[in-house]
Amino acid sequence: xxxxxxxxxxxxxxxxxxxxxxxxxxxxxxxxxxxxxxxxxxxxxxxxxxxxxxxxxxxxxxxxxxxxxxxxxxxxxxxxxxxxxxxxxxxxxxxxxxxxxxxxxxxxxxxxxxxxxxxxxxxxxxxxxxxxxxxxxxxxxxxxxxxxxxxxxxxxxxxxxxxxxxxxxxxxxxxxxxxxxxxxxxxxxxxxxxxxxxxxxxxxxxxxxxxxxxxxxxxxxxxxxxxxxxxxxxxxxxxxxxxxxxxxxxxxxxxxxxxxxxxxxxxxxxxxxxxxxxxxxxxxxxxxxxxxxxxxxxxxxxxxxxxxxxxxxxxxxxxxxxxxxxxxxxxxxxxxxxxxxxxxxxxxxxxxxxx
Amino acid sequence: xxxxxxxxxxxxxxxxxxxxxxxxxxxxxxxxxxxxxxxxxxxxxxxxxxxxxxxxxxxxxxxxxxxxxxxxxxxxxxxxxxxxxxxxxxxxxxxxxxxxxxxxxxxxxxxxxxxxxxxxxxxxxxxxxxxxxxxxxxxxxxxxxxxxxxxxxxxxxxxxxxxxxxxxxxxxxxxxxxxxxxxxxxxxxxxxxxxxxxxxxxxxxxxxxxxxxxxxxxxxxxxxxxxxxxxxxxxxxxxxxxxxxxxxxxxxxxxxxxxxxxxxxxxxxxxxxxxxxxxxxxxxxxxxxxxxxxxxxxxxxxxxxxxxxxxxxxxxxxxxxxxxxxxxxxxxxxxxxxxxxxxxxxxxxxxxxxxxxxxxxxxxxxxxxxxxxxxxxxxxxxxxxxxxxxxxxxxxxxxxxxxxxxxxxxxxxxxxxxxxxxxxxxxxxxxxxxxxxxxxxxxxxxxxxxxxxxxxxxxxxxxxxxxxxxxxxxxxxxxxxxxxxxxxxxxxxxxxxxxxxxxxxxxxxxxxxxxxxxxxxxxxxxxx
Ligand code: SF4
Ligand code: SF4
Ligand code: SF4
Ligand code: FES
Numbered sequence: 001x002x003x004x005x006x007x008x009x010x011x012x013x014x015x016x017x018x019x020x021x022x023x024x025x026x027x028x029x030x031x032x033x034x035x036x037x038x039x040x041x042x043x044x045x046x047x048x049x050x051x052x053x054x055x056x057x058x059x060x061x062x063x064x065x066x067x068x069x070x071x072x073x074x075x076x077x078x079x080x081x082x083x084x085x086x087x088x089x090x091x092x093x094x095x096x097x098x099x100x101x102x103x104x105x106x107x108x109x110x111x112x113x114x115x116x117x118x119x120x121x122x123x124x125x126x127x128x129x130x131x132x133x134x135x136x137x138x139x140x141x142x143x144x145x146x147x148x149x150x151x152x153x154x155x156x157x158x159x160x161x162x163x164x165x166x167x168x169x170x171x172x173x174x175x176x177x178x179x180x181x182x183x184x185x186x187x188x189x190x191x192x193x194x195x196x197x198x199x200x201x202x203x204x205x206x207x208x209x210x211x212x213x214x215x216x217x218x219x220x221x222x223x224x225x226x227x228x229x230x231x232x233x234x235x236x237x238x239x240x241x242x243x244x245x246x247x248x249x250x251x252x253x254x255x256x257x258x259x260x261x262x263x264x265x266x267x268x269x270x271x272x273x274x275x276x277x278x279x280x281x282x283x284x285x286x287x288x289x290x291x292x293x294x295x296x297x298x299x300x301x302x303x304x305x306x307x308x309x310x311x312x313x314x315x316x317x318x319x320x321x322x323x324x325x326x327x328x329x330x331x332x333x334x335x336x337x338x339x340x341x342x343x344x345x346x347x348x349x350x351x352x353x354x355x
Numbered sequence: 356x357x358x359x360x361x362x363x364x365x366x367x368x369x370x371x372x373x374x375x376x377x378x379x380x381x382x383x384x385x386x387x388x389x390x391x392x393x394x395x396x397x398x399x400x401x402x403x404x405x406x407x408x409x410x411x412x413x414x415x416x417x418x419x420x421x422x423x424x425x426x427x428x429x430x431x432x433x434x435x436x437x438x439x440x441x442x443x444x445x446x447x448x449x450x451x452x453x454x455x456x457x458x459x460x461x462x463x464x465x466x467x468x469x470x471x472x473x474x475x476x477x478x479x480x481x482x483x484x485x486x487x488x489x490x491x492x493x494x495x496x497x498x499x500x501x502x503x504x505x506x507x508x509x510x511x512x513x514x515x516x517x518x519x520x521x522x523x524x525x526x527x528x529x530x531x532x533x534x535x536x537x538x539x540x541x542x543x544x545x546x547x548x549x550x551x552x553x554x555x556x557x558x559x560x561x562x563x564x565x566x567x568x569x570x571x572x573x574x575x576x577x578x579x580x581x582x583x584x585x586x587x588x589x590x591x592x593x594x595x596x597x598x599x600x601x602x603x604x605x606x607x608x609x610x611x612x613x614x615x616x617x618x619x620x621x622x623x624x625x626x627x628x629x630x631x632x633x634x635x636x637x638x639x640x641x642x643x644x645x646x647x648x649x650x651x652x653x654x655x656x657x658x659x660x661x662x663x664x665x666x667x668x669x670x671x672x673x674x675x676x677x678x679x680x681x682x683x684x685x686x687x688x689x690x691x692x693x694x695x696x697x698x699x700x701x702x703x704x705x706x707x708x709x710x711x712x713x714x715x716x717x718x719x720x721x722x723x724x725x726x727x728x729x730x731x732x733x734x735x736x737x738x739x740x741x742x743x744x745x746x747x748x749x750x751x752x753x754x755x756x757x758x759x760x761x762x763x764x765x766x767x768x769x770x771x772x773x774x775x776x777x778x779x780x781x782x783x784x785x786x787x788x789x790x791x792x793x794x795x796x797x798x799x800x801x802x803x804x805x806x807x808x809x810x811x812x813x814x815x816x817x818x819x820x821x822x823x824x825x826x827x828x829x830x831x832x833x834x835x836x837x838x839x840x841x842x843x844x845x846x847x848x849x850x851x852x853x854x855x856x857x858x859x860x861x862x863x864x865x866x867x868x869x870x871x872x873x874x875x876x877x878x879x880x881x882x883x
Contacts, residue, residue, distance in 0.1 A: 140792040194381070235656025258360035280628060280644070281671050284640070284643075318594075321588070325536075329653055330653045332677035333544075339681045341556075343684070346579060
């Protein structure tokens with residue numbers, strides 16, 4: 001047998017040394033369900049959902065953290081694996097309050113998906129009476145501990161992906177909890193949280209959700225539109241979740257350049273200025289008394305043209321100047337400089353590149 | 356940037372100077388932190404103890420405005436200890452002799468005094484930098500917002516060329532752009548001296564080309580005014596018609612009082628925006644514009660990547676896309692422009708007449724966009740610049756002299772005020788101030804000061820204090836923090852109340868007219 005192959009569900013399969021069973025399997029299109037696994041960070045083996053049968057091993061092995069060895073015989077879908085996985089999911093389901101109908105993550109939840117895939121039809125075990133209370137003091141993120149399955153993905157993302165080091169797995173055993181420094185709200189004085197929302201992005205269940213998204217649209221009701229963040233010059237790729245002409249929430253595009261599934265607080269939460277009542281909705285012309293009056297586009301544009309024409313005729317093209325916008329799209333800046341150069345015959349065009 | 360964000364996470368040695376990346380470009384900073392976790396070495400040079408310093412093996416806390424002295428002195432060490440990349444300099448650069456002569460005037464002992472650090476720190480920094488190849492240099496406005504901004508930038512480039520770090524993966528000179536589309540606005544020719552794609556207006560061939568492309572005659576040859584000069588000229592009555600698209604000049608330019616005086620003097624001021632601002636107050640006509648996600652288009656990020664922006668929903672009321680408004684004005688002046696969407700403008704004009712973007716077409720921008728230069732439609736785009744040879748042939752080493760900020764502390768105004776952005780807000784908050792939650796995280800302007808300066812004046816953390824410069828005074832809450840060294844006050848310009856630009860000094864780099872936002876002299880005191 002070739003040195004770099006192993007047996008996957010009875011088939012000889014190539015792998016790259018160093019790969020985990022999970023990676024090697026995914027490589028050839030064999031799916032193994034996972035919950036806690038977070039690409040790019042150290043495997044924690046917390047959830048055991050990814051268990052597989054490795055010939056010769058005493059127990060089932062977590063495929064996300066077990067490296068493949070040459071000749072290893074792995075089965076991903078036998079009776080033993082399926083039964084154990086079902087049991088694990090049943091235990092997770094009863095570990096908290098997983099009442100999907102009222103959960104923000106309904107339709108976008110790995111636990112819900114797994115329960116369905118495992119054909120679970122009833123809750124086998126009693127669920128706990130008490131859970132840690134929900135934290136929603138902070139303005140942006142709801143932390144519902146009754147739905148937390150302690151998979152640790154948020155902790156991994158915060159510490160190993162965005163490296164903000166704001167949360168850890170605190171306490172022990174049945175008291176376990178994801179906690180900030182000081183175990184208070186994300187926005188408490190001694191919390192290091194910077195509200196990047198990466199923990200929300202990776203939470204597989206409804207334990208971490210965007211506050212502003214509540215009631216704004218279920219996953220199956222929203223259109224997902226890829227776009228580019230309007231704030232800084234990194235150019236992060238976002239998915240706008242849009243329902244009824246309104247952005248319900250913003251998430252990052254997985255695997256896209258440059259941000260690789262990450263956003264910051266402004267990119268993730270700075271979108272609803274669009275719906276402010278203060279938006280300018282109609283052209284305005286200043287009157288003699290200094291007040292602005294609403295005008296039609298024709299009135300406003302005719303006035304602009306007659307004034308600029310008059311000034312250019314009387315004082316020449318050097319008497320006009322324009323400032324373009326470093327926030328708006330390329331095509332807008334192009335048009336504005338074209339207007340100044342080709343129509344007004346002036347190179348007095350600039351923008352605030354310098355702030 | 357010469358290089359790409361994808362390099363940040365893979366780099367082995369990173370030198371960050373004048374950039375508070377975790378707040379101004381948070382996602383870029385995550386990749387730098389990832390690199391450090393994976394074993395990369397990080398050096399931060401910044402007057403403030405920025406959050407990135409927690410990840411750095413060395414923090415050089417040089418004085419505001421001493422960057423050229425620091426960089427020249429680093430090069431002094433590299434050259435005198437033969438730590439620079441001689442082969443690279445010989446084969447790919449010009450001007451070494453002149454550079455050498457200049458930097459030899461900056462031995463660490465001398466520079467250390469200017470920078471307020473030890474000579475050893477400069478020696479060690481230089482040796483460390485030279486010990487790993489390649490090293491990646493990043494900077495932001497801490498380098499550019501000075502009267503010597505251009506010289507600061509040249510110094511960064513000199514250093515990286517001397518080390519042979521330009522034209523390679525995970526190297527280069529990388530200014531991270533503050534605004535989403537500053538890169539694009541420059542690329543598009545919203546500059547007084549160039550058409551889009553940096554084609555100079557004072558070159559007759561370029562004018563002929565655009566006269567044909569736009570079907571017009573007599574394009575103006577003389578480069579126009581830069582923004583600060585425009586504002587001045589408006590104030591002096593030389594510019595009578597002023598058209599401001601999307602910028603809130605009344606809050607973002609230094610010395611607010613003076614700027615407002617200038618805006619008031621305009622004979623006819625047009626403002627095109629999505630919100631009423633402090634600037635639109637002075638307008639004669641306000642034109643309501645469609646915002647981000649209300650029309651299709653492209654942004655170009657710091658890494659020269661042209662990315663798609665897509666429509667999520669229509670603009671409110673009668674607001675219109677900006678490109679449409681400009682087209683309508685042109686039409687009323689007898690110019691018929693045929694392109695009728697952002698896509699048509701890009702594909703039929705921007706790509707067609709901009710050689711460095713000729714290969715970028717909307718059809719190719721569906722996923723991760725494309726990085727210019729991209730000269731033809733088979734070109735994959737350019738991941739990093741200056742591979743094998745500089746765009747202009749040889750990389751030019753340019754000797755530069757250190758000059759102090761225009762206004763330095765004295766007995767009356769003993770502290771340096773430096774300014775910038777904070778994490779939770781963006782510029783004048785026209786957007787973040789209206790996005791739920793962000794105001795709750797930061798409600799007001801603050802003045803960051805050191806414990807030493809606070810104690811000396813009996814100022815408590817959190818109390819309201821006065822910050823005064825020769826141009827004005829603001830009352831803000833004191834934030835006593837160990838981020839700030841003694842002698843420095845740090846503020847932002849997000850809020851109208853307590854905006855740092857009531858205080859900043861309207862002096863500019865002579866070449867590029869960037870204002871000295873990073874240094875002016877102030878006094879602070881308890882309220883009486
Ligand atoms: S929002 Fe960001 S910083 Fe805060 S806990 Fe979540 S991942 Fe960490
Ligand atoms: S909050 Fe979510 S991601 Fe974090 S441990 Fe709980 S379930 Fe996992
Ligand atoms: S998400 Fe944050 S880092 Fe990314 S482009 Fe937007 S503002 Fe910049
Ligand atoms: S996914 Fe492997 S243990 Fe959770």
